[in-house]
Amino acid sequence: TKSIARFAERFDLPVATSFRRASLIDADHSHYAGDLGIGPSPGLKARIDGADVILLIGGRMSEMPSSSYTLLDIPTPQQKLIHVHPGSEELGRVYQPALAIQATPAAFAAAVETLKPSDAVAWKGEAAKAHADYLAWTEKARELPGAFQYGQVMTWLRDRLPKDAIVCNGAGNYAGWIHRHHRFHSFAAQLAPTSGSMGYGVPAAVLAKRQYPDRTVVAFAGDGCFLMNGQEFATAVQYDAALVVIVVDNSQYGTIRMHQERDYPGRVVGTQLKNPDFAMYAKAFGGHGERVERTEEFAPAFERALASGKPSILHCIIDPRAISVGKDFAPAVKA
Template identity: 30%
Template sequence: MNDPGAQRKAAAGPRTGGEAIVAGLIANGVDTVFGLPGAQMYPLFDALARNTDRIRTVGARHEQACGYMAFGYGRSTGRPGVYSVVPGPGVLNTTAALATGWGCNTPMVCLTGQIPSGFIGKRRGHLHEIPDQLGTLKSLVKWAARIERPADAPALVAEAFRQAQSGRPGPVALEMAWDVMAGAEDVPAAAGAVLDMPPKPDPLAVSHAANLIRAARCPIIMTGSGAQDAGPAIARLAERIGAPVAAFRGGRGVVDEAGPWGLSSYAAFRLYGECDLVIGIGTRLEMPTMRWANMMQVTTRLDGGRSLIRIDIDPDEMARLEADAGIVADSGEGVLALLDALAGHRAVDNRERIAAARAEAAAEIRVVQPEIDYLDVIRDVVPADGLLVEELCQVGFASYFGYPVHRPRTYVSTGFQGTLGYGFPTALGVKVAHPDKPVVAITGDGGFMFGVQELATAAQYGIGLVTVLFNNEAYGNVRRDQETRYGNRLIGADLVNPDFPALAKAFGIDTARVASPAELRPVLARALLTASASGRPVLIEVRLQRGSEASPWPFIHPVKAY
C-alpha cells in the first residue's frame, strides 16, 4: 500500500513534542512500542500512557532488548519495529540491534532524546551527553534526524517511516531535545508516510535476462531478504525455468524448502558445480561469493564463467557485484516481468537432479550430531507457519542448512552481523508481533546470558515464547577453533553457568531440563501448548557435554574459506 497512513490522520492542535511524536506513530499504524523510559523521554512515555488503547508499550530490563525486540518485530512482519530509549548510553546500548537491522534490511524506528537544546554541541557534560549522537546514529542507520520543535514532528515522523520502508528497507532514528519534547505549541495534523514507488523493470534488461535463461541448462535461483514478499512469483519462475531455489539465511522460506523446487544451502552447493546461471533476487549473494569461495578475497564477478542475473531494488547492488543482466526493481515486479518475457519457454527438466541433491545433502549432514537430531525434533513439532529464531550457537549454525523452512518470514536470523546474544530478546519481539503463532528461540548458554534478565520481561508481559537453551558450558565455536587451530590454548571459551531451570523459576517462568532429542520431543510439544493456551513463557534447557557437538562448518563453508 503506497499510503499506509492515509486513513489515520490526527487533527492539528497544541501538543508537546512527545504527544506530537506519538500522534505520528498512530498515524503510521504503529501498534507496539518497545521501550525503557528515562528522564529525557518522560513526555513521550506519558503520551504513550495516554494512548494505551491504540499503542501497546512493552518494557525491558536493558535497552539492548528494546532494540532487539523491535528488530524481531520488524524482521518477522515486514512492518517497522519501533523502540524508544534515553539518549547517550541508552541509545548506545541499542546500536548492535541497529547494526543488525541495517545488515538485515529490516525496517526499524529508533526514538531517542537529547540533552537540552541549549547544551547541544557545548560539551558541558550534561546528563547522557555524548560528543555527536546524531552523527553516531547516521553512521549506523539508513537515515537519522533531529526534531527541532514539536511542530516539525509530523513531517519528520512521516519521513522516518518513509525512509524505513521505501527502497531497501532499514533502520532509522529520530532524536528530540529534552526541553523540546516537554514544550508545547500548535502542531500540524499527523499523517501516514507516503512510500516511494519502486522503479519499474527496464524492458531491455528484462529481455536480456530472459535470453540468458533460455540459453541456460542448469540455472539456480538464490533469494535474500529482499525476496520475502515475492514467494508466489518466484515459485512460478522456478517451475517455468526448472531451477531450484536456495537461500543462506535472509531469503529462506520464500519457496518451501520441502517442496519440489526449494533446497537447503548445502543441497544447492552440490548443484553449483554444474550451474551455468545464477539468478539472484533481493540478495547480496553471500553463498557463491563468500561461503562457497574464499571469504577473504573480494570478488566483483561470479567464478567459473557463470552468468549472473540480479533483481534488486537497490541500484548500487549492481556495482557491488557485477551482473550480466541487472534488473533494478521490486523483487515481485521484476520476477513477474521475467515471467512475461519467458512466455512459451520450455525448460530442461531438472527435477530428478534437484531431488537427488536434496536426498544426498540430507544424508551427508546426518554427521552433524547431535545438532541435526535436535533440529529434526523442533521441525517436527513446530507447525509450518511457526517461527524459529536462531542464535549463534552450534544448533543455530546447523539450522542454516539442517532446518527446512516452509513459509516466508518464519526463520529469523541475525544475517551477516553475527550478533551474539541477539536471539532470545529478538524472539520476544517476534512473539509480541505474532501472539497467535508458535515461536521458538534456540540459543546457547553463552549468548543467552547476554539477555538473561529479559526473562523478567517475558514473565511480566505474558510473552508466550518457548526458548530451547543448549547448554554446553562454553562458547562452543570459539573453543573448537582454539582446540584445532591454536594448539588447544583455551582462553575465555569455557563458562561457569547458573542452574538455568532454577533461575527461570525465580523469574516465574515454566521450565524443564532434557538430555536427548527423544526427551525434547514431548517436552517441546507440551511447552508450545502451554505457551499458546496461557501466554506463559517456557524455558527448556538441553544439557550437552562440553565439546560434544560436531562442527557444522564443513556444510556452511564447503570450500575452505580461511
C-alpha cells in the same frame, strides 16, 4: 516470493535461498534446492559451480552465502550472473554481472510473472533432482558425542512443529543444526541475524509471539548467546508471551572454541563458561523451566512446555565435543 516460485516452475529452475532467508520459499516446494549459508550442501555448491547462468535477486552474495567469497569468481564469475538489486551502488561492487538490473525484488517478481519459455527447456528435470538432493542432505542427523543428540532433536521438531511456527536464533555453532535439518514453510518463519549478532534469538522471539500470539514460537540459543540478552525472558513473562526457549548448553563459546581448536590446538583461551541453571532461571521469573540431559527427555519436556501456557526454557546439556554439525573436534583442553 510466490511469483518467483511460479517463475521457477515455468522455467524448471532450482531455487536456493541466501543465508538465513530460507523462509522465503516453502521447503516442500518441488524446486527448492536449499540455502547458501554456513556449510552449504555439497550438491548445491556443485550445481552453482556448474551453472551456466545465476539469477541473484535482492541479495549481495556477501561473506556467508558466498562461502567467504569463494563460491563465485571475483570480479567476473565464470557463470553469467544476472544481478537484481534495489541499490545501484551494490551492482558491480564485488561481482561484475553480465546483466545488472536495478529493481526491488517485488518489482522484479511482478515483471517476470507473465514470462514463459518459448521452447521446452533443455534442463528439464534438474530442479527435481536438486530438491531430492536437498531432502537427502537435511533428512538424517549424524551421531554426536554425548547423551543429548541435538540433531535428532532438530529432526523431531521438524516433524512436530506446525508449518507456520516461527523459529528464532542468534549467532553460534548451535544454529548450524537449524540450518541443516529444519525446514521452513511460511514467510517470516525464520528470524535470525545475518550480521553475526549474538543474543538476537530471545528478544526476536518475544516480539514474534506478541505479534503472532496464535503461532508457535521457538527460540534457540547457545548458552553464551542466551547470556547476551536472556533477561528479555522477563519481558515474555510480563506480557504472557508463551514462547519456548531451547538453551543448548555446552559450557563454552562454541564457535570461537572451534576456531581455536582448529587453528591453535592446545592454545584455547577465554571460551569456557560457568553457567547458571537456566531452568531455575525461567522459574525465577515465573515461567516454566526444565533441564534436559538425554535425547529421549526432550520430546515430553517440550510438550509440557507448550502445555504450561507460560514462557518456557528447556535447558539442554550438549557434550562440548559436539561442537559442529559437520565436523568433529578433539576434546578441548580447559582454558
